[in-house]
Amino acid sequence: MKLNIAVLPGDGIGPEVTAQAVKVLKAIAMEFNHVFTFDYGLVGQSAIDKTGGALPEETIALCEKADAILFGAIGDAKYNNDPLAKIRPEQGLLGLRKTLDLFADVRPVIAYEDILDKSSLKKKQIKDTNILIYRELAGGIYFGDKTFSDDGNTASDICKYSRFEIERIAHLAFEAAKTRKNKLTLVDKANVLASSKLWRKVVQDMEPQYPDVTVNYMYIDKAAMELAINPRQFDVILTENMFGDILSELAGVIVGSIGLLASASFGENKAMFQPIHGAYNKDENKGIANPIAAILSAAMLLDHFELFDEASLVREGVNKSLKLHITTPDLNTKYEHITTIKVGDFIEDFINNPDETNLNFTNIHLGQSTII
Numbered sequence: 001m002k003l004n005i006a007v008l009p010g011d012g013i014g015p016e017v018t019a020q021a022v023k024v025l026k027a028i029a030m031e032f033n034h035v036f037t038f039d040y041g042l043v044g045q046s047a048i049d050k051t052g053g054a055l056p057e058e059t060i061a062l063c064e065k066a067d068a069i070l071f072g073a074i075g076d077a078k079y080n081n082d083p084l085a086k087i088r089p090e091q092g093l094l095g096l097r098k099t100l101d102l103f104a105d106v107r108p109v110i111a112y113e114d115i116l117d118k119s120s121l122k123k124k125q126i127k128d129t130n131i132l133i134y135r136e137l138a139g140g141i142y143f144g145d146k147t148f149s150d151d152g153n154t155a156s157d158i159c160k161y162s163r164f165e166i167e168r169i170a171h172l173a174f175e176a177a178k179t180r181k182n183k184l185t186l187v188d189k190a191n192v193l194a195s196s197k198l199w200r201k202v203v204q205d206m207e208p209q210y211p212d213v214t215v216n217y218m219y220i221d222k223a224a225m226e227l228a229i230n231p232r233q234f235d236v237i238l239t240e241n242m243f244g245d246i247l248s249e250l251a252g253v254i255v256g257s258i259g260l261l262a263s264a265s266f267g268e269n270k271a272m273f274q275p276i277h278g279a280y281n282k283d284e285n286k287g288i289a290n291p292i293a294a295i296l297s298a299a300m301l302l303d304h305f306e307l308f309d310e311a312s313l314v315r316e317g318v319n320k321s322l323k324l325h326i327t328t329p330d331l332n333t334k335y336e337h338i339t340t341i342k343v344g345d346f347i348e349d350f351i352n353n354p355d356e357t358n359l360n361f362t363n364i365h366l367g368q369s370t371i372i
């Protein structure tokens with residue numbers, strides 16, 4: 001298969017983790033005789049520094065002509081104390097989501113057996129957790145009208161949804177539930193918010209179209225607690241933009257590190273793949289950023305093009321790295337010298353040679369090349 005992939009590494013640790021995802025995709029292309037080409041574009045602070053804006057026209061054009069987009073991370077800590085800045089790196093990501101109408105964000109949350117002890121939650125509570133979060137991504141409070149009064153003392157954000165916007169993602173979430181445990185949980189705040197009342201009504205109206213799927217309705221405050229106490233009860237979670245942002249980051253606690261959480265954002269005819277974590281500027285170029293979320297996002301890219309064997313080989317490589325503790329320090333107190341690049345090299349080696357990776361394990365821990 002020929003694929004042209006737009007790569008937007010972004011800021012902070014974005015370029016480091018994205019480089020590992022590209023490395024893995026190149027290994028897959030080699031192993032399975034595909035032709036993947038990679039074209040790089042600017043986004044976020046790195047785009048602001050070079051062009052003055054977070055989402056240059058060339059980047060949009062690059063994404064529009066690409067088959068898929070691989071995104072790193074964006075953000076810069078210097079805005080932490082400058083909330084009123086007119087131009088911000090986040091505008092790059094939000095602009096892409098809006099321009100390409102990437103309305104459905106899929107965020108898998110899987111508690112890996114080999115690292116259950118890395119979670120701050122109890123092993124027996126998180127074991128076998130496997131959740132798929134469907135986060136609406138192109139609407140809601142993120143994109144509603146915003147006001148800021150001239151005197152600087154009053155501000156507002158509108159959270160607006162239409163039946164159409166809810167239905168199009170809800171259909172995808174129902175369909176996903178059908179291929180899993182047939183359980184869908186709509187997370188909302190329908191006891192208070194008008195937009196949430198509409199979400200609940202629309203999903204209720206859709207229920208008869210999916211007789212096999214059991215739908216639960218849960219308020220966001222309760223869902224946050226339930227996710228921490230008993231995450232196993234969830235199968236597919238469907239929710240609006242901001243609730244999905246918060247819940248998916250909370251899910252990082254379940255799996256042991258946010259550095260493991262991948263995502264795929266879909267529009268009608270575009271798809272973007274992105275680790276859910278941010279840019280962590282203070283960790284930039286230290287070699288400690290976990291590349292697995294980026295690598296698993298690349299696996300989701302392969303799934304999207306129905307390259308299922310390829311995607312499972314990547315996931316096997318990830319599982320093996322977790323099993324052998326070939327992971328960055330966020331998950332690894334045992335072998336602290338394992339860097340971002342070494343994790344990428346290990347998974348690349350695994351793809352090239354799935355049967356011999358146990359041998360390479362010794363070399364990795366000696367700090368040598370993984371190539372025998």
Ligand code: IPM
Binds near residue numbers: 075094276278
């Ligand atoms: C995410 C991020 C973004 C979001 C930020 C960087 C705008 O946190 O993808 O989860 O809030 O959606």
Ligand code: MN
Binds near residue numbers: 245246249276
């Ligand atoms: Mn987030």
